[in-house]
Amino acid sequence: MPTFNSNGVNLYYEDTGIGKPLLLLHGLTSNHAMFYRENEIFKETYRVITMDARGHGNSDKPTHYTLDDHVQDTIALLNHLELDAIYLIGVSMGSYIAQGLAIEMPSQVEKLVLVSTKSHGEQSSMAELFARHAAELKGLNIVDKMSHASQYMFYNQTTVGKWLHETAKNGNQLTLSEQDIASKALEGFDFRKKLGNISAETLVISGRHDGLNPPEYGRETAILIPEATFMEFKWSGHAPNVEQPDLFIGIVENFFE
Known part of the structure; x- marks a missing residue:
């Protein structure tokens, strides 16, 4: 398995295709496998790079880390692969990491796509969603909470369910303890005062029915x-x-081209 070391943590990545480097950053508790469809399409035109963030997938799982650790890991990946300029797509947690990367390395991120994003948060979006619906979630275990809350997260739950199943087949899933550690890493970040430093051409995409990170x-x-x-x-x-x-692929391809 291809790995690189970031400050003592071994991180897994995949690198396929030929062309302009395109880095895809996954969401909270997910892994590189969530991009199975995007990878197959984009690798025909781009050099597609996916990675498992620390605490996720095939990467090492420390007992404590922060969003800044995720950002520094991504910078370490660019250095490891000797990439001077990239296109970048980040989804949910991946979009927070992408913001941090574009702020710290503005000359290296040429085009930026932020999906289901926000620029600040006192706690993870999932924790915020649970708090908003605390009364109806009272007494449920974490698995049942997630199942019940999905109605507030997705518009097409059948399609998302198939996608989650496919992702689970191709990537290591987190234990409940590992999920909690991953969630805590997203507490208390705020990029708002630094977003003006981003020089990348940027596209932000939100879903109208997103109860985690509303439009x-x-x-x-x-x-x-x-x-x-x-x-x-x-x-x-x-x-x-x-x-x-x-729609997503068409718009992103047009944006890149």
């Missing part, structure tokens, strides 16, 4: 990034790339 979060992020474009997918929740895949 107003994405719109706020787009406003704070110079000349960014904001799009709201009408029939999507927290996974626009999955719930409206053809």
Whole structure:
């Protein structure tokens, strides 16, 4: 398995295709396998690079880490692969990491796509969602909470369910303890004052029915990034790339080209 070391942590990545480097960053508790469809399509035109963030997938799982650790890991990957300029897509947690990378390495991120994003948060979006619906979730275990809360997360739950099943077949899943550690890493971040430093051409995509990171979060992020474009997918929740895949691929391909 291809790995690299970032400050003592071994991280897994995959590198396929030929062309402009395109880095894909996955969401909380997921892994590189969530991009199985995007990888197959984009590798025909781009050099597609996916990685498992620390605490996820095939990468090492420390007992404590932060969002800044994720950002520094991504910088370490660029250095490991000797990449001077990339296109970048980040989904949910991956979009927070992408913001941090584009802020710290503005000259290396040429085009940036932020999906289901926000630019600040006192706690993880899932924790915020659980808090908003605390009364109806009272007494449920974490698995039942997730199942019940999915109605507030996604518009097309059948499609998302198939995608989650496929991702689970091809990537290591986290234990409940590992999920909790991963969630805590996203507490208390705020990029709002630094988003003006991003020089990448930026596209922000939100799903109208996203109860985790509602469209107003994405719109706020787009406003704070110079000349960014904001799009709201009408029939999507927290996974626009999955719930409206053809629209997503078409728009992103057009944006890159």
